[in-house]
Amino acid sequence: MTRSFTPERIAKFERLLQAELTEASSRLAEHREGMAEVRSARAGTQADDEHDPEGPTMTQEWSQRTAVLADAQAELTDVDRALARLADGTYGVCERCGKPIAVARLEARPTATLCIDCARLQR
Numbered sequence: 001m002t003r004s005f006t007p008e009r010i011a012k013f014e015r016l017l018q019a020e021l022t023e024a025s026s027r028l029a030e031h032r033e034g035m036a037e038v039r040s041a042r043a044g045t046q047a048d049d050e051h052d053p054e055g056p057t058m059t060q061e062w063s064q065r066t067a068v069l070a071d072a073q074a075e076l077t078d079v080d081r082a083l084a085r086l087a088d089g090t091y092g093v094c095e096r097c098g099k100p101i102a103v104a105r106l107e108a109r110p111t112a113t114l115c116i117d118c119a120r121l122q123r
Helices: 007-043 058-088 103-108 116-122
Strands: none
Touching (some): 007 058, 007 103
């Protein structure tokens, strides 16, 4: 199913998604840099950081940063997919039921793939 928006509405969603893409790309670069710092710190020490009473361990730091990096990558993927849907005319169509996703929902969450009713069911 496709959904038709006015050219102005398409341009608005494209701007929203491009802004999200810029932010997500920036966060991803930041988190990759942080991972590189942790990787470097882990490689440069032979100390047993698991028993260091001075704060979080390198393993804990690595685990947290890995999760944040994965979230940032997923966000970037979501934006890319939304832009592809916008280009092919399926943006704003619920992937589950095929009904239109409310414009207000898309404005609040431009990468939404489900209408509010289907999103509630997914919880």
